[in-house]
Amino acid sequence: MVKLNLNRVEMPRQKPEVRAKNYNEVALGYNQEQAIEEARRCIQCPKYPCVAGCPVEIDIPGFILALRENRMEEAVKILKSKNALPGICGRVCPQETQCEVVCTLAKKEAPVAIGRLERYIADWERENMGAVAPEPVKPTGKKVAVVGSGPAGLTAAADLAMRGHRVTIFEALHIAGGVLMYGIPEFRLPKAIVQGEVDYVASLGVEIKLDSVVGRLVTIDELLGNGYDAVFLGTGAGLPMFMDVPKEHLNGIYSANEFLTRVNLMKAYMFPEYDTPVRIGRQVAVIGGGNVAMDSARCALRLGVEKVYIVYRRSEAELPARREEVENAQEEGIIFKLLTNPKRFLGDEQNNVVGMECYEMELGEPDESGRRRPIVKEGTEFTIDVDVVIVALGTTPNPLIAATTPGLEITKKGTVVADEATGKAAKDRVWAGGDIVTGAATVISAMGAARMAANDIDKYLGG
Amino acid sequence: MYEILRKEALVPNIHLFKMAAPEVAKKARPGQFVVIRIDEKGERIPLTVADWDEKEGSVTVVCMEVGTTTRRLATLGTGEAIADFAGPLGVPTHIEKLGTVVCVAGGFAVAVVMPIARAMRQMGNNVISILGARNKDLIFWEEELRRVSDELIVTTDDGSYARKGMVTEPLKELLEGNGKVDRVIAIGPSIMMKFCAKTTESFGVRTIVSLNPIMVDGTGMCGCCRVSVGGVTKFACVDGPDFDGHQVDWDLLFARQRTYLDEEKWSLEQWQCQGGGHS
Ligand SMILES: Cc1cc2nc3c(=O)[nH]c(=O)nc-3n(C[C@H](O)[C@H](O)[C@H](O)COP(=O)(O)OP(=O)(O)OC[C@H]3O[C@@H](n4cnc5c(N)ncnc54)[C@H](O)[C@@H]3O)c2cc1C
Ligand SMILES: Cc1cc2nc3c(=O)[nH]c(=O)nc-3n(C[C@H](O)[C@H](O)[C@H](O)COP(=O)(O)OP(=O)(O)OC[C@H]3O[C@@H](n4cnc5c(N)ncnc54)[C@H](O)[C@@H]3O)c2cc1C
Ligand code: SF4
Ligand code: SF4
Ligand code: FES
Numbered sequence: 001m002v003k004l005n006l007n008r009v010e011m012p013r014q015k016p017e018v019r020a021k022n023y024n025e026v027a028l029g030y031n032q033e034q035a036i037e038e039a040r041r042c043i044q045c046p047k048y049p050c051v052a053g054c055p056v057e058i059d060i061p062g063f064i065l066a067l068r069e070n071r072m073e074e075a076v077k078i079l080k081s082k083n084a085l086p087g088i089c090g091r092v093c094p095q096e097t098q099c100e101v102v103c104t105l106a107k108k109e110a111p112v113a114i115g116r117l118e119r120y121i122a123d124w125e126r127e128n129m130g131a132v133a134p135e136p137v138k139p140t141g142k143k144v145a146v147v148g149s150g151p152a153g154l155t156a157a158a159d160l161a162m163r164g165h166r167v168t169i170f171e172a173l174h175i176a177g178g179v180l181m182y183g184i185p186e187f188r189l190p191k192a193i194v195q196g197e198v199d200y201v202a203s204l205g206v207e208i209k210l211d212s213v214v215g216r217l218v219t220i221d222e223l224l225g226n227g228y229d230a231v232f233l234g235t236g237a238g239l240p241m242f243m244d245v246p247k248e249h250l251n252g253i254y255s256a257n258e259f260l261t262r263v264n265l266m267k268a269y270m271f272p273e274y275d276t277p278v279r280i281g282r283q284v285a286v287i288g289g290g291n292v293a294m295d296s297a298r299c300a301l302r303l304g305v306e307k308v309y310i311v312y313r314r315s316e317a318e319l320p321a322r323r324e325e326v327e328n329a330q331e332e333g334i335i336f337k338l339l340t341n342p343k344r345f346l347g348d349e350q351n352n353v354v355g356m357e358c359y360e361m362e363l364g365e366p367d368e369s370g371r372r373r374p375i376v377k378e379g380t381e382f383t384i385d386v387d388v389v390i391v392a393l394g395t396t397p398n399p400l401i402a403a404t405t406p407g408l409e410i411t412k413k414g415t416v417v418a419d420e421a422t423g424k425a426a427k428d429r430v431w432a433g434g435d436i437v438t439g440a441a442t443v444i445s446a447m448g449a450a451r452m453a454a455n456d457i458d459k460y461l462g463g
Numbered sequence: 464m465y466e467i468l469r470k471e472a473l474v475p476n477i478h479l480f481k482m483a484a485p486e487v488a489k490k491a492r493p494g495q496f497v498v499i500r501i502d503e504k505g506e507r508i509p510l511t512v513a514d515w516d517e518k519e520g521s522v523t524v525v526c527m528e529v530g531t532t533t534r535r536l537a538t539l540g541t542g543e544a545i546a547d548f549a550g551p552l553g554v555p556t557h558i559e560k561l562g563t564v565v566c567v568a569g570g571f572a573v574a575v576v577m578p579i580a581r582a583m584r585q586m587g588n589n590v591i592s593i594l595g596a597r598n599k600d601l602i603f604w605e606e607e608l609r610r611v612s613d614e615l616i617v618t619t620d621d622g623s624y625a626r627k628g629m630v631t632e633p634l635k636e637l638l639e640g641n642g643k644v645d646r647v648i649a650i651g652p653s654i655m656m657k658f659c660a661k662t663t664e665s666f667g668v669r670t671i672v673s674l675n676p677i678m679v680d681g682t683g684m685c686g687c688c689r690v691s692v693g694g695v696t697k698f699a700c701v702d703g704p705d706f707d708g709h710q711v712d713w714d715l716l717f718a719r720q721r722t723y724l725d726e727e728k729w730s731l732e733q734w735q736c737q738g739g740g741h742s
Contacts, residue, residue: 172682174500174507174547211549213682217490238684242696249689249696249715251722258685266506266679272733275506275531276679277726351718398683400701 006110009038016331020301023186023269026328027091035120039068042112045104050114053102055448058082060099060114067121076125079118084158085151085447087126087193090119092184093444094322126196137164142461145170145228146206147214147401150178152234152434152446154201159454160232161204165461168228169201170212175265178236179435180443182265183257185295187302188325191264215404220430230429230457233416234450237395237435243287247345248391250353252279256288256296256392263299278303281388285309285356287342288392289319292440294326296390297334308334309384313341313361313374339363341374343381345389355383397436405430415439423453431457465548468521470541473603476528477571478537479513485520487512487550493578494556494673494705497524498681500547501535508532509678509700512551513574522548525574531730552681553704556671558582562645563589565637566612567630567659569651570596573604575673576650581611583648589613593633595651599624630655631662638666646671649708653716660708672708674699676719691715 012028013019019026030038042064050060059078066075079086093099095115103111142165146157149171157167175181177194202208214220214235223231240255242248254262259278262268266276284300286293289312301308310329312319315338319326330336339361346355360380363372396414409417409426418425418432425432433449435441469481487497496511514523528534539545556579564583568576573594584590592612596602597620609615616633617625626633630651638644647670649659656672663670676688676699683701690699691712697703 172549172684173680174549211547212486213549213552216551217486238682240684240686242686242689249691249719251719255686258679258687261679261685267504271726272730274504275730277723277730279722279726350721351715398701400683 004043004105004108005041006105006108008041008110008113009034011113011116013328016333019187020332021304023302025190026187029123030116030120035117036068036070038113039064039117041105041110042068043104049102049104050099050112053099055098055442055444056082056451058099058118063121064112064114064117067117072121072124073129075121076129079121083118083444083447084155085197085443086118087122088151088180088189088197089444089447090115090117090122091189091193094442096323098444126193137162139166140164140461142166142229143168143227144230144232144457144461145223146232146234147220148172148178148234148236148434148436149176149198149208150234150236150434150446151180151443152236152436152450153178153232154197155447155450156232156234156433156454156457157206158201158204159451160457161201161206163458165458166205168207168209170214170218171208171210172213173265174210176208176210178234182261183292183295185260185264185299187298188295213400215400220401220405220427224429229461230431232423232450232453232457233401233425233430233432233436234434234446235398235401235436236446237397237415237440239396239398239414240391241393241395242391243342243393245342245344247347247353250345250347251351252281252353252387253345253389253391256286256292256390257395259296259390260292260299263303269299269303279388281305281386283307283309283384283386284388284390285311285337285384285386286390286392287311288394289314289321290392290394291321291325292394293390293392294321294329296392298329298332300388300390301332301334305388309337309386310334311337311340311342311356311358311384313339314371315339315363318371337384339374341376346383353386353389356386356389357381357383395435395440397439401436413439418449418453421452422456423449424456429460464544464546466544467539467541468519470539473525473574474601476537477525477601477603478528479523479525479574480536480539481521481523482545482548483520484522484548484550485517487522487548488515488517488520491515491522491551492555493558493582494575495551495553496681496704497522497548497550498552498678499524499536499545499549501532501539501545503546505535505546506532507547507679507681509552509675509681511575511673513577522550523574525571527571530727531734534731535734549681552700554702556582556648556673556705558586560586561588563591563642564646564648565634565644566590566592567634567647567649567651567655568592568594568608569630569649569655570601572651572673573608576648577604577608577611579648579650580608584611584613588645589642591637592616593618593630595619595630595655597621629658631658634659635662638663638668644668648672653713653720656708657711657713660711660713664709670708671705672711673704674706674711674716675704676716677722690719
């Protein structure tokens with residue numbers, strides 16, 4: 001019987017006081033020695049529960065073994081056969097609730113650091129193999145339109161192109177990558193890595209049309225009528241929600257989408273070299289407790305703000321963000337105001353936000369989401385001085401596709417109804433996957449759904 | 464990249480750009496806009512389509528120099544290219560047979576009103592256009608607008624040309640006159656649109672304005688362009704830019720347009736320091 005090694009190898013990170021002032025990646029990745037040491041901890045259990053925890057069922061013990069035995073190209077191959085974007089998932093997957101939580105060693109509170117190993121292999125590939133040109137496949141003569149270039153769209157496009165179909169991606173923005181480019185910040189997911197994956201997809205022969213807003217420039221029906229045999233919808237859930245509390249249109253109150261777009265996509269942190277401005281402020285409140293809230297808060301901090309608050313209506317235990325990111329945020333000096341909810345905003349004569357009146361909250365019985373319901377404690381109002389507020393309360397699908405595509409079935413929440421196993425939508429020759437179907441979720445679930453849809457599209461096209 | 468097929472200074476600080484954008488040309492409708500970005504470091508800014516030619520594959524925009532992006536754009540000439548030209552965006556202006564339609568154009572907006580007036584006339588409406596500018600030197604496309612209108616009234620604030628005064632004066636006279644006015648479409652600086660809407664309100668004539676809040680993506684993703692219309696929050700880039708002028712919360716629009724005054728000034732100074740202002 002092997003002795004269990006319960007010492008998870010720490011991944012080097014930039015020091016909090018240093019990283020709070022730059023946009024470089026926080027987590028630095030393992031070196032070879034560290035990766036092999038961590039890989040050795042995997043006991044190669046016969047039932048490998050980790051695999052079922054991964055939404056795309058990567059052969060985790062397989063790639064770990066290959067890594068350990070220094071068969072790196074083999075490790076890359078295993079990984080890539082299930083996950084086209086391992087460099088991204090290794091960084092941003094909520095591993096602690098997916099593959100790692102069910103790892104046999106998790107019972108001893110030391111699960112194998114699967115995500116970090118995945119990242120190590122992907123980074124090794126990028127440095128040592130370059131983008132290996134895939135073997136050419138025989139063209140099928142079929143054409144597929146993929147709408148949106150987030151993780152769902154990129155995955156569907158790559159899978160279909162590798163089977164010989166001619167794929168065109170239509171992307172509304174001027175850069176491909178979806179939330180990976182405009183939402184998740186550079187210090188958590190370097191844009192060069194995302195661009196590398198986009199370039200890889202293009203190298204498969206996929207045409208990427210930027211600046212192309214489907215619904216306006218061309219409708220789904222026009223695509224289907226003009227030579228495309230099938231359409232995959234991967235347009236995400238990009239419509240920001242506001243709170244509907246008084247004065248939320250004051251200057252300085254942003255949706256997280258706007259704030260992150262200005263900072264990440266338009267590089268407002270380099271204003272005026274880059275021409276898009278963002279209001280920086282001295283005291284910033286971010287409302288919400290998910291990954292989007294953490295990213296917004298940490299971006300604001302890096303712009304040089306004095307105080308950044310996370311204002312969340314439940315308690316620390318319910319914070320939906322990844323644990324690791326909450327810890328990063330706390331280390332960097334973000335102030336958590338938990339069990340707190342805004343009542344209204346206060347403005348000056350120029351319509352600038354200057355304060356936020358909040359209630360204290362307490363937790364009641366669990367609600368339909370299973371989490372304890374936050375209840376206002378009447379008479380507890382207090383004011384926080386703020387000059388920038390970022391609202392990170394979630395997003396729903398942009399209604400443009402729904403409004404311009406007759407025959408799609410849409411839920412009350414604005415998501416597109418698609419078969420869980422195949423991604424098939426109600427409309428003929430249309431499939432959908434990712435956040436447009438599930439509402440805001442995760443990178444890996446968007447990729448998993450896209451892969452299933454690509455399989456079904458391929459089947460439909462006679463593959 | 465999108466090539467500039469033709470650039471022309473209409474008046475010293477207002478320029479026409481005819482862009483090669485064949486796909487946008489196929490879909491553009493009156494009242495819609497595009498979002499442009501000059502290069503990698505540039506800001507995304509919206510400009511309304513003034514004209515388009517599907518055969519030629521071109522779309523024309525008319526841009527007034529106000530800040531860094533619009534001034535940088537003005538330094539580009541025929542044969543040069545810009546990075547992005549995304550559109551058409553927004554809901555097209557509703558064109559229907561109504562009777563008499565008054566189109567009010569302030570400043571550079573004559574270019575934007577042109578396709579609307581033309582389409583309204585083609586629908587069989589009696590189109591009366593009012594063209595207003597601060598002074599004589601800022602007037603362009605007078606003859607073009609006259610050609611697509613049944614009647615044209617020109618005003619200048621300082622009286623240096625045609626009738627002296629604001630566009631609201633002839634507008635009021637038309638509303639008070641014998642002929643019935645069925646719809647007013649007012650496009651120009653926000654303050655002008657507000658006063659046009661105020662003028663028509665007591666006459667109960669539906670008045671459409673084209674709002675110009677600050678935008679980023681122009682696709683409904685950021686919420687930057689939010690405006691309040693009839694007490695309801697709308698995203699101007701996807702729900703508009705056309706709205707019922709009587710329902711718009713103008714003060715909110717003005718205030719939000721001023722969000723980046725300091726940054727805009729700083730950016731312009733930087734650019735001018737680097738010699739941009741002289742080219
Ligand atoms: C700030 C932030 C942090 C996050 N952090 C994490 C994390 O740590 N881990 C994790 O797993 N997940 C995270 N997520 C969630 C994850 O990013 C999403 O679940 C995932 O990106 C969804 O992928 P998608 O392909 O469905 O959509 P998206 O990534 O949203 O891509 C959709 C694309 O479609 C384009 N589009 C939309 N409408 C049109 C149209 N009409 N025509 C053409 N193109 C259109 C959009 O511009 C966009 O590029 C985060 C999300 C955000 C916003
Ligand atoms: C739907 C729409 C259609 C428009 N059509 C035209 C047109 O056809 N011709 C034309 O000359 N102008 C048009 N504008 C206005 C034009 O977009 C702004 O003048 C331009 O963005 C100013 O950029 P700047 O960098 O030169 O100036 P800045 O110095 O950045 O700003 C000057 C002024 O422009 C406004 N502004 C700044 N950035 C933006 C932005 N990203 N979006 C909107 N407004 C902004 C500010 O409120 C400020 O008052 C339109 C605006 C909208 C919203
Ligand atoms: S893709 Fe995500 S869930 Fe699957 S093994 Fe990798 S890190 Fe774990
Ligand atoms: S469950 Fe954990 S220890 Fe077992 S094979 Fe998977 S990673 Fe290795
Ligand atoms: S400009 Fe971003 S939502 Fe309208």
